[in-house]
Every structure is written in C-alpha cells, then in structure tokens.
Amino acid sequence: MTRAAGWAALALVCLLAPIPGAAQSTGVVSGTVTDTSGAPIAHVRVSAAGAAGVVGVSDVAGRYRLGPLAPGRVVLRFERLAYRAALDSVTVPAADSLELNVTLHAGRFALVPVVVTAAKRSQLLDQAVTSVALVTDSDLARRAVNTVDEAVNKAPGVLFLNGQVNIRGSSGFVEGVGSRVLLLVDGVPANEGDRGGIDWDMVPLDVAERVEVVKGAGSSLYGSAALGGIINVLTRDIPVGLHGRARATGGAYANPPNDLWRFRESTGGLGGLDVTGSYGSDLVRGSLTLGGRHSDGYREQDRSDQWEVAGKTAWIPAPGTRVTGSGSWTSHQYQVSSPWCEHGRCNDRGLAFQPFRIDVNDTGAYTRSDKGYLTAIVERSASARFAWQARGSWLRTHFTSVHPTAGAVANRLGTELRATARPGEGDARALTLGVEGARSDVTSDLFGSHAQHELAAYGEGEARTGPARLSAGARLDARALDGAGFDAVLSPRVGVVLPTAAGTWRLSAGRGFRAPSLAERFVSTTAFGLRVIPNPGLQSETAWAFELGDATPLGSWGRLDAALFWTEARRLIEPTFSTDSFGVPRIQFQNVARARLRGLDLSLAAAPAIPGLTTTLGYTFLDARDLASDSVLAFRPKHLVTLGADYAWRALTVGADFRYVSRIERIILATNWANDPRVATQALDLRAGWRRGPLLARLLVANALNYIYNLTPGTLEPVRTVSVILTWTY
Amino acid sequence: METAVKLTAPARGLIIARMPSRVSCVALVAGAAALACNDGLRPTPQATTCPAGFRGICGTVTFRGAVPDSTQAVFVVAFATFPRSLSELFTFQPRVPTPLPLGGASALYTDTLPDGRYEWVVAVWEKQGVLTPQTAPTLLAEAGFFRDSSDTTKRGVVVVNGTGTDHVDFVIDFTNRHPVCTYFPPCP
Numbered sequence: 001m002t003r004a005a006g007w008a009a010l011a012l013v014c015l016l017a018p019i020p021g022a023a024q025s026t027g028v029v030s031g032t033v034t035d036t037s038g039a040p041i042a043h044v045r046v047s048a049a050g051a052a053g054v055v056g057v058s059d060v061a062g063r064y065r066l067g068p069l070a071p072g073r074v075v076l077r078f079e080r081l082a083y084r085a086a087l088d089s090v091t092v093p094a095a096d097s098l099e100l101n102v103t104l105h106a107g108r109f110a111l112v113p114v115v116v117t118a119a120k121r122s123q124l125l126d127q128a129v130t131s132v133a134l135v136t137d138s139d140l141a142r143r144a145v146n147t148v149d150e151a152v153n154k155a156p157g158v159l160f161l162n163g164q165v166n167i168r169g170s171s172g173f174v175e176g177v178g179s180r181v182l183l184l185v186d187g188v189p190a191n192e193g194d195r196g197g198i199d200w201d202m203v204p205l206d207v208a209e210r211v212e213v214v215k216g217a218g219s220s221l222y223g224s225a226a227l228g229g230i231i232n233v234l235t236r237d238i239p240v241g242l243h244g245r246a247r248a249t250g251g252a253y254a255n256p257p258n259d260l261w262r263f264r265e266s267t268g269g270l271g272g273l274d275v276t277g278s279y280g281s282d283l284v285r286g287s288l289t290l291g292g293r294h295s296d297g298y299r300e301q302d303r304s305d306q307w308e309v310a311g312k313t314a315w316i317p318a319p320g321t322r323v324t325g326s327g328s329w330t331s332h333q334y335q336v337s338s339p340w341c342e343h344g345r346c347n348d349r350g351l352a353f354q355p356f357r358i359d360v361n362d363t364g365a366y367t368r369s370d371k372g373y374l375t376a377i378v379e380r381s382a383s384a385r386f387a388w389q390a391r392g393s394w395l396r397t398h399f400t401s402v403h404p405t406a407g408a409v410a411n412r413l414g415t416e417l418r419a420t421a422r423p424g425e426g427d428a429r430a431l432t433l434g435v436e437g438a439r440s441d442v443t444s445d446l447f448g449s450h451a452q453h454e455l456a457a458y459g460e461g462e463a464r465t466g467p468a469r470l471s472a473g474a475r476l477d478a479r480a481l482d483g484a485g486f487d488a489v490l491s492p493r494v495g496v497v498l499p500t501a502a503g504t505w506r507l508s509a510g511r512g513f514r515a516p517s518l519a520e521r522f523v524s525t526t527a528f529g530l531r532v533i534p535n536p537g538l539q540s541e542t543a544w545a546f547e548l549g550d551a552t553p554l555g556s557w558g559r560l561d562a563a564l565f566w567t568e569a570r571r572l573i574e575p576t577f578s579t580d581s582f583g584v585p586r587i588q589f590q591n592v593a594r595a596r597l598r599g600l601d602l603s604l605a606a607a608p609a610i611p612g613l614t615t616t617l618g619y620t621f622l623d624a625r626d627l628a629s630d631s632v633l634a635f636r637p638k639h640l641v642t643l644g645a646d647y648a649w650r651a652l653t654v655g656a657d658f659r660y661v662s663r664i665e666r667i668i669l670a671t672n673w674a675n676d677p678r679v680a681t682q683a684l685d686l687r688a689g690w691r692r693g694p695l696l697a698r699l700l701v702a703n704a705l706n707y708i709y710n711l712t713p714g715t716l717e718p719v720r721t722v723s724v725i726l727t728w729t730y
Numbered sequence: 731m732e733t734a735v736k737l738t739a740p741a742r743g744l745i746i747a748r749m750p751s752r753v754s755c756v757a758l759v760a761g762a763a764a765l766a767c768n769d770g771l772r773p774t775p776q777a778t779t780c781p782a783g784f785r786g787i788c789g790t791v792t793f794r795g796a797v798p799d800s801t802q803a804v805f806v807v808a809f810a811t812f813p814r815s816l817s818e819l820f821t822f823q824p825r826v827p828t829p830l831p832l833g834g835a836s837a838l839y840t841d842t843l844p845d846g847r848y849e850w851v852v853a854v855w856e857k858q859g860v861l862t863p864q865t866a867p868t869l870l871a872e873a874g875f876f877r878d879s880s881d882t883t884k885r886g887v888v889v890v891n892g893t894g895t896d897h898v899d900f901v902i903d904f905t906n907r908h909p910v911c912t913y914f915p916p917c918p
Contacts, residue, residue, distance in 0.1 A: 260773045343776045343838065344831020352774040360833075530826065531860070577825050585825050679770055708770040 027092040028067030031100040033058045033078060036612050036648035038691045039138040040729070041080060041104055042239075049075040060239045061694070061729040067097075078102050101693070103650070106607060117184065117212040117232040119460065119471070120221045121420045121432050129471055129495025129508040130218070131549055131563045131601060133157065135211040142646060142655060144687055144700040144725045146249060146272065146293065148208055148233055149200035154657060155213050156603040156618025159640055162338070162712040165198060167215050168565055169597050169622045170228020172635040173712050178517050178573060178589075180228040182218065186235055186326065188375050188393045191225050193412035194442035196517030199371045199397060201332050204291050204308045206247055206274040209236040215601065216565060217512025217545035220493035223436065223456050223477045227512035227543055227569075235326065238278050238285035238314055244730040245276040251723030253298040254706050256356050260349050263356045268296035270723070272306075285314040297337065298719045300357045301365070304334035320381040329372035336365035336401075339714025353677065355708065355716040362403070369399040388419040406525070408444030410518075432473075433459045440518065447522045448534075453480045454515075460493070469497040479515055481536075489513045489540055503552030503560075513542045516573055520589040530577075532587045539591050543569040549601075558606030566598040575668070594627040597636070612649055618642040634668045635712070637661045651692060657685040667713055679709050681717070696727040776838060780894025786824075786843040787888055789898035791853060791874070792836045795905035802856040803829035804873065804902065806839045808848040808888065816914045819866065823848075830902075840894075848888045851876035853902045867914070871907040876900045 033044045040062025047055050048069055056066040066076070071094035078086040083104040090100055113136075118128035125132060133155040145151045152158055152165070159166045161173040170180040176197040183190045183198045191198055211233050218226035253268040272293030279286060289310040297303050310328035317323070343352050345359040358365075377391040395412040418434035434457070441451040460473025474492040493510030516538035525532045549563035572593040579585050604617040620640040624633035639662040646655035661681035686701040699722075706720035780788040787808065805827035813819050823843050830853075831837050852875040859869050876898050878884040888898055911917035 258773050342831070344833050346833075348776070350776055352776045355771060526860070531862075579820060579825075585820065677771055677774065682770070708772075710771070 025071070025094060026068035027071055027094060028065060028097040029069065029074075029076065029090060029092060029100055030063070030065040030067075030097060031102065032062045032691075032693065033064060033080075033102050033104060034062055034691060035083075035138060036103060036105055036614070036646075036653075038648065038651070038653045038689045038696065039141045041083070044078055044080040044083075044104065047077050047079075049077065059241065059243075060236070061243065061245075063694075076100070078104060080104065099693070101651075103648070105611075115212050116187070116234070117230055118214050118218075119430075119432065119462070120187075120418065120434070121430065123430075126499070126504045126551055127469060127497055128214075129493075129497055129506050130510075130547055131157075131215040131506075131561065131565075133213040133215065133603065135213070137209050140205070140208065140210070141696075141698075141727075142653070142687065142689070143657070143685075144689075144698040144723065146205060146723075147200055148203050148205055148211070151205065151208070152211055152213065152231060154642055154644070154659070155211075156642060157215055157601045157620045157640065158213060159637070159661060161635055162715050163200065165231065166636075167213065167229030167231075168567075168599065168601065168620060169624045169633070169636040172633065174575060178514065178520050179225060180514055182222055182225040182230045184222075184230060184232040185373065186324075186375065186377070187232060188373075188377075188391060189222070189225075189412075189414055189438070190373060190395055191412075192397050192410060192517075193395060193440035194397065194408050194410035194444065194447055194517065195519040196225060196514075199330075199369070201306060201308075201330050201369075202371045202373065203233050203235075203328060204274060204289055204310050204330070206245070206276055206289050206291060207235045207287075207310045207312070207328070208233050210234050215563075216508070216547050217491075217493070217510045217543055217567070219477075219489075219491035219512040220473050220475050220510050221432075221458055221460060223458075223475055223491070224454070224479075224489075224513060224515040224540070227514045227541065228567075235312060236287070238280045238287045238312060240280045240282065240285070242730075243278045243280075245274075245727065247274045247725065247727045248272070249293070249723055249725050251700075251721055253296070253718075254720035254722075256719070257706050257708060260351060261354065261356050263300045263354075268298055268302075270295040270721070280314075283316055285316075287312050297335070298356075298721070299337045299340075299716055301335045301363065302337040304332065306330060306332045322377075322379045324377045324379070325375070327372065327374040330370070332369045332371075334367055334369075336362070336367055338716075340716060342714075353714075355710070364403045366402045367399060368401075369397070371395075371397040385422045386419070388417070390417045391415065406444075406446050408442055408446060410440070410442040410444075412438060412440045414438040428464045430462045431459070432461075442518045446525050447519050448524070450482055450518050450522055452482075452518060454478070467499055471495045471497075477513070477515075481521075485536075487540065489515075489542070503550045506549045506551075506563075507547070509544065509546050511542060511544055512567075513540050514573075515540045516589070520573055523589070527587060530585055530587055532575075535588050535590060538573060538589060539571055541569065541571045541573050541591065543567050554604075554606065557608060558604060561603040563601045564599075565601060567596070569593070569595040569597070592628060593633075595625065595633050596627055597622065597624045597633070599623055610647075613645065613647045615646075616642070616644040632666045634666045635664055637664050651690055653687075653689040655687045657687075659683045659685075661711070664711065676713055678711075681709050681711065682707055683709075683717075694729050696729070698725040698727070699723070700725065778838060779896050780840065784840065784842070784894040785845070785892060786841045786890060787848075787851065787895045787898045788838065788840045789876070789896070789900070790836050790838050791830065791900060791902050793832070793834075794901055794903040797832050797904055798855075798857075800857050801832070802858045802869075804832060804856070805829060805854045806841055807852060807854055808841060808843055809850040809852070810846055810848055812850050812885070813913075816863075816867070816910070819870075819910060819914075827854075843890045845890050845892060848890070850885050851888055851898055851900075853900070855902075855904070855907050867909065867911045867917075871909045872913070873904060873907045874900050874902040 033041045042060045044058040046064045046066050056064040058064040069092045071092050075089045113125050114122050115125050115132050116122050118132050153160045157168050164173050164176050165181045178196045179198050214230040218230045249272045251270045274291035276289040291308045293306050295304045308330040312326040315323040341354040341357040341359050346357045348354050373395045375393040379389045381387040393414045398409045400407040416436040421431045423429050436456045438454040443449045456477040458475035462471040472494045476490050478488040480486045491511045495508035498505045521536050521538050522534045546566045551561045571591040576590040599622040602619040607614045624636035626633045641660040643658040663680045684704045686704045689698040702721045807822035807827050853873045855871045855873040857869045876886040878886040
C-alpha cells in the first residue's frame with residue numbers, strides 16, 4: 001500500500017513538474033543547500049550578481065531554483081542569517097538547467113534560538129527563566145533515530161528508564177505510571193488519561209521538526225504532571241507547494257556476545273517505511289504521513305509491529321489568522337519480553353540469569369496498544385501587541401494485554417483559551433493569561449470506570465527593568481473526581497534573567513505538582529504474587545523547585561550553559577509495601593516520601609578550530625535523597641554524561657555519541673534484589689551520512705561496542721544495532 | 731512555528747574560552763572509546779553461596795515429589811518467632827518473598843533479612859487463587875523447613891548479623907504438605 005502511494009506521488013510529481021522550454025534563451029540554476037552536517041537549510045536567499053530582481057529562496061528541503069538567467073558566467077551568492085555567506089561562480093547554459101549544491105558553514109556569531117514552551121509564548125532562549133534543551137531538526141536527522149524518545153534521550157539531563165522519562169531524576173521508574181514530566185504535542189498536553197504516563201510511539205518521528213525540553217517545575221503555566229519538566233514535540237510546518245518525503249529503514253541486531261546467552265539461530269532484523277506527502281498554498285495546506293515498522297527484537301519474545309498515520313491541515317484565511325487541525329493514530333502490537341529469566345526459570349545453562357531469555361511462565365505475554373489524538377487550534381495575531389489562541393483536543397489510548405489478560409480504554413478531552421499581550425515599547429513587557437479545562441475517563445478491568453474533571457486559570461507577566469527581566473505568575477488548578485472529591489492546588493513561579501559580561505544569568509523559584517492518575521488511585525490487580533490495592537484518597541504530590549543558571553558564549557566557537565538546581569518534594573506518590581489488618585502484605589500507591597533532588601546541569605556546544613567539526617558535552621550531577629527514610633532515592637543515577645562529535649567533509653558526515661550513566665545505587669520493585677547485577681551504562685553510537693541531491697543515506701551503529709547492560713531490574717537495554725536509513729525528499 | 735534567531739555580539743575573551751586544540755578533541759574521542767571498552771554484564775554462574783555484600787540467608791532447597799498442578803508459587807520465608815496464632819502468620823520476612831524456581835531437582839534461594847534471630851525458616855507452598863486472610867488457611871501450606879542439625883525433629887535457628895548466613899539448606903517435600911490449618915485448627 002505504501003509502495004503504491006510512493007509511485008503515485010512520484011507520478012504526480014512528474015505530471016506537475018514545470019514544462020521546459022518556456023524561456024529558450026535563458027538558463028536555470030537549481031540545487032540544494034545544506035549545513036555541515038548534511039541537513040537541509042531553509043530560507044536561504046540565493047541571488048546572482050548582475051541579475052537584479054532574480055532571487056530564489058530555499059524551501060524546507062533546502063532546494064532552490066534561480067532563473068531565468070542570461071547564459072554565461074555568473075556569480076551566485078547564498079545568504080542566510082547565522083551562516084557565512086557563500087559565493088560560487090558557474091556558467092549558465094543557454095536553454096538548459098544546471099545543478100549546484102552548496103554547503104553553508106555556521107557563522108561566527110552565537111545563535112539564540114526562539115523557544116515557545118518555557119513561558120507559553122515565543123521568547124528568545126536566553127530570556128527563559130528555566131533551563132531549556134533543544135533537539136533541533138538537524139539533531140533528529142543526524143542521529144538517524146526512529147522514535148521521538150530515542151531523539152529526546154540524548155538531550156542533556158534527560159534519561160529514559162525502560163521508557164519512563166526522567167529530567168534531572170524527576171520520575172524514577174514506576175513501570176510507566178504517573179510521569180512527572182508533561183508531554184506536549186504542539187503545546188497540547190498528551191499524557192495518558194488513565195495512567196498519566198507517556199506513549200512515545202503516538203507521534204511518528206517523521207512529523208517531528210524539533211523538541212523543546214524545559215527542565216524543572218512548570219506547573220505555574222502547565223499544571224499537573226509538569227512537576228519535573230516539560231517536553232514539547234513541535235511538528236513540521238507545511239510548506240507551500242507540493243512536497244514528498246520517504247524514509248526507509250533496514251537493519252539488524254547483533255547476537256549476544258557470549259554463546260552461553262544465545263537464544264536463536266538467526267539474526268534479528270528491523271525495518272520500516274514512512275511516506276509523507278504535502279501540498280500547501282497561501283490559503284490552505286495539508287500533509288499526510290503513513291508509516292509502518294517491524295522489529296524481530298534483540299531478546300527472546302521481543303517482536304513488535306507498528307502502523308501509524310498522521311495528518312495536519314492548516315487554513316490561513318487572513319494574515320495573522322491560522323486554523324490548524326492535526327492528529328495521529330498508531331497501532332502497536334508487541335510481545336512482552338521483560339523481566340529476563342533468572343536461574344531455574346528457563347533453560348538457564350547453569351547461569352544466575354539469562355538476560356536474553358524470558359521466564360517460561362511469561363511465554364505468550366503480548367500487548368496491543370492503540371493510541372491517537374486529534375487537535376484543533378485557532379490562532380489570531382490581532383496586532384504586534386496582542387494575540388490569542390483557542391484549542392480543543394482529544395487523546396485516546398486503548399490497550400489489551402494477553403497473559404496476563406487486562407485492558408483499558410481511556411480518553412482525555414482538553415480545551416484552552418489563551419491570550420498574550422505585549423504592552424509598551426518593543427519586548428519590554430509581556431502578559432500571558434489563560435484558562436484550561438480537561439476531562440479524563442477510563443474503563444478498565446484494572447482501574448474500574450472513573451472520570452476526572454479539571455479546571456484551571458493561569459497568568460504570568462514579564463517586565464524589563466534596566467538590563468534585567470523579571471517575571472511572576474501563578475496557576476490555580478481545581479479538580480473533581482467522579483463528581484466529588486474536589487481539591488485545588490496553587491502553583492506560583494517567580495524568575496529573573498540578567499545579562500552580564502559573564503553571561504546571561506537566570507534565577508527562578510516555582511512550585512510544581514502532580515495529581516494522582518486514575519490508575520494510581522484505583523488500580524486493583526496482582527503483582528509479584530501480591531495484591532495491588534486502590535487508594536482513592538491519594539493527594540497531589542508537590543515540589544518547590546529552585547534554579548540558578550548561566551549561559552555564556554565561549555568566544556566565537558561555543559556556548560556553555562550551567563545550572564544549579566534544587567527541588568524539595570512533598571507527598572510523593574510511590575508504590576509502597578504494607579500489610580492489611582490481618583498482616584497480609586500488599587502493594588498500594590501512597591503519599592509517603594519526602595525527597596530532595598539537587599545537582600548541577602552542564603551543557604557545552606562547541607565548534608573547535610577544525611573546520612567542519614562540532615562537539616557537544618552534557619553532564620548532570622544528581623544528589624537525590626529520600627528524606628523520609630534517609631536513603632538514596634531509588635532509580636536515580638548520580639552521574640549522567642553525554643558526549644557528541646560530528647565532522648562534515650563535503651557531502652559526507654561522520655559522528656559519534658557516547659553516553660555514561662553511573663550505576664544506579666538503589667532500586668525498588670525488583671523480585672530478586674540480591675541477584676540484581678546492575679552496571680554503569682557506557683554506550684557508544686556511531687553514525688555516517690552521505691547526501692546526493694534529494695537522496696540522503698545514513699548509517700547508524702547504536703551501541704557499537706555491544707555493551708550489555710540494564711537500567712531497570714531484569715530489563716536488558718538494546719544491543720548493537722546496525723541501521724541504514726534512506727531518505728528521499730522532494 | 732517560529733524559527734527566528736537573534737544575533738549576539740561575540741563574547742569578550744574569557745579564560746575558559748580558549749580554543750581547544752586538535753589534540754584535545756582526539757583525546758576526548760579516544761577517552762570516550764576507552765571508557766566504553768569497559769565490561770558490561772557477563773555470564774555469571776549460578777552462585778552456591780550468598781553474594782558479596784548481601785545480608786540475609788542463603789541456601790539450597792532440594793525438591794521431593796512432583797510439583798502439584800495447582801501450584802501458584804513456593805517461597806522461603808523466615809519468622810523471628812514461631813507464629814502463635816493465625817494473625818501472626820503474616821509477620822514473616824522478607825515482606826515480598828521471591829518465588830523459587832521449580833524446574834530442577836534443587837534451587838538456591840536468597841532471602842534479604844534484617845539482622846536478628848529467626849526461629850522458623852519455612853517453605854510456603856501457595857495454591858492458585860487470590861490470597862486474603864480468609865483464604866490463607868486453605869491456600870497456604872508448609873512444605874518443609876530448616877531443621878536443627880543435632881535434632882532433625884526440631885526447627886533450626888538462624889542468626890543474621892550484618893552479612894549473609896550460608897547453607898540454610900533443607901528439603902521441600904511436595905508429597906508431605908501441611909496446610910496452615912494443621913497448625914491453627916480446625917481444618918475445613
């Protein structure tokens with residue numbers, strides 16, 4: 001089906017292509033503009049000396065077309081903000097076209113990108129009062145990853161524990177339940193309505209353009225779940241004209257490095273195909289993405305199949321007015337492979353554990369997980385000083401598990417009205433006000449049937465006083481469960497940003513909170529042979545978060561961002577072992593812990609003296625204490641280091657990422673604590689890319705040294721995986 | 731989508747802003763590679779003694795008889811004192827016991843325990859079903875216990891004192907199970 005769609009798109013492209021011969025005596029120059037990593041650059045202005053009025057602009061695929069040009073020698077100039085201008089001379093043929101591909105190098109200026117998440121409005125990165133990490137479209141392309149979580153996982157200070165995202169150690173690991181990080185898709189909340197977790201496969205990577213990671217409490221603008229941070233996945237805008245993109249992936253998993261761990265005779269493979277087509281005019285625009293992927297998995301009983309569709313439309317009835325509709329649907333069917341087999345629970349070959357094999361009692365465990373969202377957004381910029389936005393959204397998740405049999409259908413309906421005013425001169429002042437409502441419901445044999453209603457109002461103002469920018473705001477969240485059990489939480493935040501000769505300093509203090517998910521309140525099941533019982537009386541967990549940061553340009557070759565953070569958490573919701581009145585042990589989510597998470601977050605991006613070389617360094621030191629029991633907080637590693645380097649030479653790029661995670665000192669929820677063989681994470685990824693015209697080929701060797709490790713009990717992290725990704729862009 | 735950028739003036743010279751050399755870049759990559767060459771998990775033979783740093787008891791249980799089809803799980807747990815009533819039946823340690831592997835003729839078990847004296851180390855056979863205080867007398871049964879080496883008719887005493895106490899070995903006899911109600915009659 002997808003192959004047929006690809007041929008149909010190709011045929012359409014051929015039919016709609018301009019008919020040559022319109023200007024027989026002139027010529028045309030066309031080609032692609034890329035950066036040193038091979039990523040296309042949009043909005044590059046192309047002009048020809050002596051040909052006044054003949055100007056071209058590159059599109060999102062980096063393609064430009066300049067003409068008509070008089071035949072003969074001509075000097076072309078390629079210019080874009082933040083890049084060094086490039087000059088090239090060509091001989092324009094008469095009545096013909098010429099292809100010229102150009103690579104632009106970053107200019108000798110420190111760039112300050114615009115972010116839209118930290119203050120719920122657009123602002124320059126160095127005006128945000130909290131730390132923001134960016135995963136740009138260049139990062140996404142260069143790393144050649146397949147899912148959004150793989151892309152986010154390399155951001156400084158971010159660590160995934162078996163799919164559960166942690167920003168500066170926020171969430172720990174609770175089997176994906178109750179994330180303390182809020183996921184947004186184009187600014188719309190997308191955490192599950194029942195478990196409060198995140199379905200990372202809900203948004204196809206192919207529609208993501210960039211990701212903003214806001215660190216620290218963000219509840220003053222976003223409410224529940226933004227206790228530890230916010231991840232905003234921003235999808236691609238739809239360009240004018242007809243465009244297409246196809247991305248094919250194929251690869252293989254390495255076999256276990258030791259024969260005692262072998263579990264199959266053949267080599268496991270993976271593959272996938274995503275096809276996107278879009279058309280845009282000044283009035284309406286639309287895009288559609290279809291995709292599918294298969295993986296044999298790298299462990300026993302680890303196959304997965306996924307199908308996805310995503311679409312986006314935009315209507316621009318007047319300048320400054322835009323109506324956007326978007327949505328996606330993903331069906332993911334996968335075998336459940338964890339936990340691994342411990343001695344005596346499979347053909348263990350005399351070993352204490354077999355990390356590639358499963359417990360024979362878990363044979364046949366399988367889950368089908370369908371999920372999707374629909375969003376409609378109306379935006380209006382009435383003037384340079386006032387804009388408003390209204391949106392509605394529907395998020396639906398549905399999973400069915402076999403062995404053990406379980407299922408749940410959950411919905412989350414949300415709506416928001418927001419206005420931003422910028423009174424006064426320039427950007428001296430800004431005020432954001434909004435109201436937000438949501439309804440979540442679940443029907444499940446694990447959680448029962450319940451509904452929760454939320455209503456919130458928020459506001460934040462910012463004013464420039466001398467060189468400093470001061471901001472203050474708060475949000476009031478009210479919540480009603482099953483028509484009763486009303487509660488309310490106030491989340492204020494204050495911050496200041498001060499540019500100095502020693503960089504731009506930022507200081508903030510804010511309150512974060514997370515309301516218990518319906519699953520945490522009402523779960524009723526068995527785990528580890530024990531009953532897991534509901535706790536309808538759970539209260540919201542809260543935290544005060546403080547941050548002092550400084551962003552410093554390092555000459556003309558780099559940028560250093562350092563932040564000290566300190567979070568005091570109260571009433572944390574954790575799974576707890578307790579006994580009933582008769583003494584029978586059981587598990588229940590309870591408000592028990594007081595915790596303190598503090599540390600240092602460093603991020604360095606540099607382009608050293610070697611032309612074409614760029615490097616990055618991220619380091620997070622985390623001191624996480626459970627104050628109630630005076631012990632290390634579970635599932636929080638102390639050190640997290642990410643190193644990256646990329647080198648570009650003409651159309652060829654090579655690069656590497658190295659990730660070090662210190663050994664996790666304390667775990668909970670393990671069935672056999674004494675036999676837990678955790679080690680530190682030391683994973684090296686290698687990559688290479690080559691571009692020719694619209695075709696981009698990438699080679700990715702993830703975990704190149706086939707380092708065998710786990711982060712959560714009994715769950716093996718991926719082995720060496722070799723992938724080839726071919727991307728064709730029109 | 732906003733993609734604008736702002737230009738800022740190049741920074742004045744900072745001490746930490748020295749341009750890194752080619753050598754330091756190569757050293758950085760080499761250092762990362764060297765770190766990554768370190769060992770990860772490796773095949774580990776099944777231990778026969780308590781692991782290093784472990785606090786609790788370890789031992790080998792030898793199985794006798796066929797595992798009943800109705801088996802939910804078998805655990806080894808420890809009581810500080812022999813339970814005197816049904817209400818004390820759930821005062822065992824560890825609070826979340828690890829089910830024993832039942833595939834072979836014997837199995838090594840490890841129970842994480844706080845320091846102290848334990849008068850009854852016992853194998854508990856659990857029948858399939860939902861365990862509650864009401865169902866416990868019929869779902870749980872004793873299937874063997876650690877015995878005093880000088881008088882095997884008596885229960886053996888185990889002491890945990892900051893480390894692992896090894897060789898708390900005994901037999902689990904599936905053909906000779908004693909339901910909880912045997913200890914706390916009447917039986918239904």
